[in-house]
Amino acid sequence: MRRKIQFAFAVAAAAGLLPAPALADGIKIGMITTLSGGGSSLGIDIRDGFDLALKQGGGQLGGVQVELIVSDDGRKPETAKQIADRMVKSDKVDIMTGIVWSNLAMAVVPAVTRGGTFYISPNAGPSALAGKMCNENYFNVAWQNDNLHEAMGQHVADKGYNNVYIMAPNYPAGRDALAGFKRFYKGGIAGEVYTKLGQKDYAAEISALRAAKPDAVFFFLPGGMGINFLKQYAQAGLKESIPLFGPAFSFDETILKPVGDAALGVFNSSQWNADIENAANRAFVADFIAEYGRRPSLYASQGYDAARLIGSALAAVKGDMSDKSAFRLALTKAEFESVRGNFRFGANHHPIQDIYVRQVYRDENGELTNKIVGKVFSDHQDAYAKDCIM
Amino acid sequence: MSTLLVLEQVLNGLQLGVMLFLLAAGLTLVFGIMDLINLAHGSLYMVGAFVAATVAQWTGSFMLGLLAALPAAALAGMAVEVVTLRHLYERSHLDQVLATFGLILFFNEMVRIVWGPRAIFMDVPQALSGTVEIVPGAPYPMYRLAIILTGIAIAAFLYVLITRTRVGMLIRAGASNREMIGALGVNVKLLYTLVFGLGAALAGLAGAMAGPIFAVEVGMGEGILILTFVVIVIGGIGSVRGALVGALLVGLVDTLGRAFLPTLLRLVADPATADGVGASLASMSIYILMAAVLIWRPRGLFPAYG
Numbered sequence: 001m002r003r004k005i006q007f008a009f010a011v012a013a014a015a016g017l018l019p020a021p022a023l024a025d026g027i028k029i030g031m032i033t034t035l036s037g038g039g040s041s042l043g044i045d046i047r048d049g050f051d052l053a054l055k056q057g058g059g060q061l062g063g064v065q066v067e068l069i070v071s072d073d074g075r076k077p078e079t080a081k082q083i084a085d086r087m088v089k090s091d092k093v094d095i096m097t098g099i100v101w102s103n104l105a106m107a108v109v110p111a112v113t114r115g116g117t118f119y120i121s122p123n124a125g126p127s128a129l130a131g132k133m134c135n136e137n138y139f140n141v142a143w144q145n146d147n148l149h150e151a152m153g154q155h156v157a158d159k160g161y162n163n164v165y166i167m168a169p170n171y172p173a174g175r176d177a178l179a180g181f182k183r184f185y186k187g188g189i190a191g192e193v194y195t196k197l198g199q200k201d202y203a204a205e206i207s208a209l210r211a212a213k214p215d216a217v218f219f220f221l222p223g224g225m226g227i228n229f230l231k232q233y234a235q236a237g238l239k240e241s242i243p244l245f246g247p248a249f250s251f252d253e254t255i256l257k258p259v260g261d262a263a264l265g266v267f268n269s270s271q272w273n274a275d276i277e278n279a280a281n282r283a284f285v286a287d288f289i290a291e292y293g294r295r296p297s298l299y300a301s302q303g304y305d306a307a308r309l310i311g312s313a314l315a316a317v318k319g320d321m322s323d324k325s326a327f328r329l330a331l332t333k334a335e336f337e338s339v340r341g342n343f344r345f346g347a348n349h350h351p352i353q354d355i356y357v358r359q360v361y362r363d364e365n366g367e368l369t370n371k372i373v374g375k376v377f378s379d380h381q382d383a384y385a386k387d388c389i390m
Numbered sequence: 391m392s393t394l395l396v397l398e399q400v401l402n403g404l405q406l407g408v409m410l411f412l413l414a415a416g417l418t419l420v421f422g423i424m425d426l427i428n429l430a431h432g433s434l435y436m437v438g439a440f441v442a443a444t445v446a447q448w449t450g451s452f453m454l455g456l457l458a459a460l461p462a463a464a465l466a467g468m469a470v471e472v473v474t475l476r477h478l479y480e481r482s483h484l485d486q487v488l489a490t491f492g493l494i495l496f497f498n499e500m501v502r503i504v505w506g507p508r509a510i511f512m513d514v515p516q517a518l519s520g521t522v523e524i525v526p527g528a529p530y531p532m533y534r535l536a537i538i539l540t541g542i543a544i545a546a547f548l549y550v551l552i553t554r555t556r557v558g559m560l561i562r563a564g565a566s567n568r569e570m571i572g573a574l575g576v577n578v579k580l581l582y583t584l585v586f587g588l589g590a591a592l593a594g595l596a597g598a599m600a601g602p603i604f605a606v607e608v609g610m611g612e613g614i615l616i617l618t619f620v621v622i623v624i625g626g627i628g629s630v631r632g633a634l635v636g637a638l639l640v641g642l643v644d645t646l647g648r649a650f651l652p653t654l655l656r657l658v659a660d661p662a663t664a665d666g667v668g669a670s671l672a673s674m675s676i677y678i679l680m681a682a683v684l685i686w687r688p689r690g691l692f693p694a695y696g
Contacts, residue, residue: 037498037609040507170669192661193652194669198613200604203402203534204649211395227509227605235514235531235603237521258509258605 026065027321029310030087031098032080032108035072039223041254042100042299043072046122048292049284049303050097053311056287061307062315069093075100077107084108088117094321095120097306100299102126102145102173113137116324118331122306123299127176130350131384137324139331139349141309142302143271144382145173146180148247149220151269151355151376153184156216156245158376162187165214165242167205169221170194177220177247183383190214195221202229206236218245226250227258234262243267248370251360252297256368263360263368271355272301272340273372280308280337295369301339312336342379348388352381398528399649400642405534407641408541412596413614414621414633415548416589422628423564424582426475427483429490431593431618432611433497438463438594439601439610440505443512446601452515456598463594464587471586476579498608509607537599544592548630561585565628617644620676624683626690635691640676647675 031050034043047070054061054068069091073080080099087093096112097120099105105124112119113135121129121140129135130144156164166181166189168174174194182189190212193205209217221229230250233239239262248270256263274285274295284304288296296304309331316330317323334345338353346352355377358370417431441462446455470493478486513519514533521529552558560581563571572578597611604610621640625632652668659667683691 036502036507040608044507170666170673192665194665195648196669196673200610200613201402201406201645203405204399204645207395207398207402207528208649211392224509224605224607224610227607228603231605232531232603235519235521235533237529237531254508258511258607260511260513 026067027095027314027319028067028069028091028093030084030091030093030096031068031070032073032083032087032096032104033070033098034075034100035070037074039075039100042123042223042297043098045252045254045297045299046098046100046303046306049288049296049300049305050122050307051303052284052288052291052300053304053307055291056283057311061311062313062319064311064314064319066314070098073099073104075104077104080104080108081111084112088112088115093117095310097122097310098303099124105129109138110135118327120306120310120331122302125350125382126173127382127384130348130382131387134348134388134390136328136349136390139309139345140351141306142351143353144350144384145176146183147271147351147355147380147382148249148269149177149180150184150383151357151380152218152245152247153181155267155269155357155374155376156181156218157185157187159216161216163190163213163215164188165190165193165209165212165217167193167195167209167217167219167221169197169199169225171197174220180383181218181220185218195225197225199225200228202232203236206232206238209242210236210238214242216243216245220247220249222249223255227255230255230259230262230266239265245269248298248358251358251370252299253295253369254297256360260368264362266360267373268358268360268370269355269376270298270358270370271351271353272298273356273358273370275371276339276341276356278337278339278341281339281341284339295367305336305338305340305343308336308338309334346381346385347390348382348385350382350385352379354378355380394525394528395649397525398530399646401524401530401534401538402649403642403645404638405538405641406645407638408538409596409600410614410617410621410641411541411634411637412544412592412599413618414625414637415544415630416592417618418622418625418628418630418633419561419565419585420589421622423561423568423585424475424479425568426479427486427490428475429487429615430470430493430497431589432615433494434463434467434590434593434611435597435600435614436497436501436608436611437466438597439512439604439606440501440510440597441594442598443510443601443606444505446512447510452513452602455512455601456595459594459598460591463597464591467590467593468583468587470590471583475586476582479582494612502608505608507608509605512601512606514602533602540595540599544595545634552630557584617676620680622690624680624690626687626693629690629692632690632692639679643679644672644676647672651675 071083095118100123102124118137123142125140125144168177244266246268248268251268312335313330317327342354356372357374359373438459442455442459445458446452518533621636625636651672652665655664655668
């Protein structure tokens with residue numbers, strides 16, 4: 001019923017039956033992200049990256065005054081849903097963004113975009129939203145979930161490894177990760193292991209892995225799971241003998257610090273890194289460190305790009321959001337300088353972009369960080385775009 | 391599946407079991423003697439890990455970190471007992487669960503304010519960073535071996551403490567009849583605080599030893615707390631001997647299940663199904679174990695009461 005009313009409202013508004021809210025004096029953006037509990041460092045980086053773009057513009061994006069409303073979802077889908085309802089109904093936000101996790105995105109995004117509010121995803125990119133459930137009001141400025149795994153599959157295949165042990169948590173994103181890896185890696189599989197979500201001790205898996213004698217290991221264990229695994233893998237003395245590969249999610253700045261030398265030299269895939277050469281990225285990295293006193297992670301870069309994408313579209317429509325299709329068209333064009341360089345949207349509003357291989361090294365200040373050592377994909381698009389009919 | 395691999399996995403299981411034992415020993419004493427369900431036990435584990443990591447980073451010595459973690463966790467535990475838990479002994483278990491759940495939130499937030507939301511670094515001590523070949527051909531991390539040995543030493547210490555000393559006698563008496571030892575003139579309040587401090591120190595020790603292996607992060611105590619409760623339910627509430635047996639059982643079943651269930655299932659099903667079902671079954675294995683034990687012995691393997 002609620003949805004029906006929303007829908008009716010949207011239709012009425014679109015038909016010009018209702019007066020458009022006064023927009024001349026600025027727009028409202030609602031950000032739902034994870035700021036407390038496990039995984040909060042991702043949400044904090046997204047918020048800070050977004051905020052940085054806003055600060056650089058003096059509270060404006062694309063020359064339009066922006067009111068940013070930030071709310072913490074605590075990584076709970078039901079909380080995210082409640083906040084989304086509140087933001088749409090009582091705050092009447094024009095655009096929403098911020099969600100880190102795919103399960104939260106699936107709980108929030110479809111209803112929000114169907115109701116006519118724009119949603120710009122700075123992180124989560126579940127396959128459903130890129131394919132069958134795509135929506136004209138949904139844009140993902142980060143990646144489709146599979147992309148970085150696909151890149152690592154290609155890289156491992158390129159390097160001539162032919163007996164790879166692959167590992168991920170036993171949940172949908174984990175299964176997607178290994179499927180993505182195998183989409184581009186067609187060689188032998190020494191073992192395919194699904195671990196418990198949130199698992200701490202990997203001794204059993206590491207012993208089994210050693211016994212399987214693979215020539216490389218690919219793993220997707222985001223957050224604390226990755227910290228645990230990397231430490232234990234190095235302690236088992238395997239880091240030198242069997243090379244590790246993984247997506248950037250286990251190698252961002254917030255993970256490298258607690259992991260320490262156990263991550264040194266490991267290869268990982270990412271669409272962004274601090275050393276990508278372009279003016280936008282140089283300004284982003286320098287300003288981020290100056291503002292927050294820490295290095296930006298890929299999540300921060302995604303938050304920053306989300307803000308700048310919105311800014312480019314606002315500038316194109318001169319802050320007038322009453323014509324939704326004009327604003328949507330402006331978003332589709334993505335006329336902003338992304339910090340990752342080459343960037344545009346595919347027909348399903350997901351990125352077509354380059355994906356790189358990075359290696360963890362110790363910089364001149366003695367801090368662990370990544371450097372780009374090669375490019376795996378140019379203009380890479382996700383595998384679900386063909387299922388999307390808008 | 392070679393014998394070597396099985397042996398190695400048994401060691402892995404023992405190591406997990408020993409870690410669980412350190413947590414379960416304190417929890418089961420508190421539960422058994424004070425009849426208190428303390429969900430915040432995992433928070434003391436977290437405090438131990440954070441203090442150990444910080445002191446180890448300041449001083450560069452893992453041992454100093456470990457030595458600092460014990461009193462820090464014990465003090466935190468005793469403070470919690472005096473300030474809040476003392477008022478909950480007479481209340482229902484539901485009230486206790488509610489209050490100690492609140493304590494979890496409090497500790498998580500406090501650690502976040504002090505240390506920030508990001509995981510912090512803690513490394514294996516230099517002397518224990520290599521691997522040893524206990525069984526030729528299967529290198530085993532020295533640090534994990536050290537955890538097993540520490541755990542055995544602690545179990546021996548607790549055995550002597552509980553069966554051979556006066557304090558131990560009071561603890562045993564408290565576990566079997568709380569009213570009676572109060573009536574006999576024992577300072578029950580002090581005994582409770584001491585027992586709580588002992589349990590907290592053991593949790594802190596577990597946290598400090600876990601630091602180099604696991605991520606030292608906010609909320610690290612919650613996942614392991616669930617396993618700990620399974621351990622004390624299997625072992626019999628209030629019994630340290632039960633906690634030891636339960637912890638080793640849970641450690642072994644969990645590890646061996648994860649290691650061998652998918653392989654075993656491959657004998658009867660196709661690989662994809664075997665891996666999926668095996669992984670799911672392995673994560674359920676300890677709960678199946680718990681259910682089986684409870685059917686066979688509803689009060690656990692070594693019930694402390696009468």
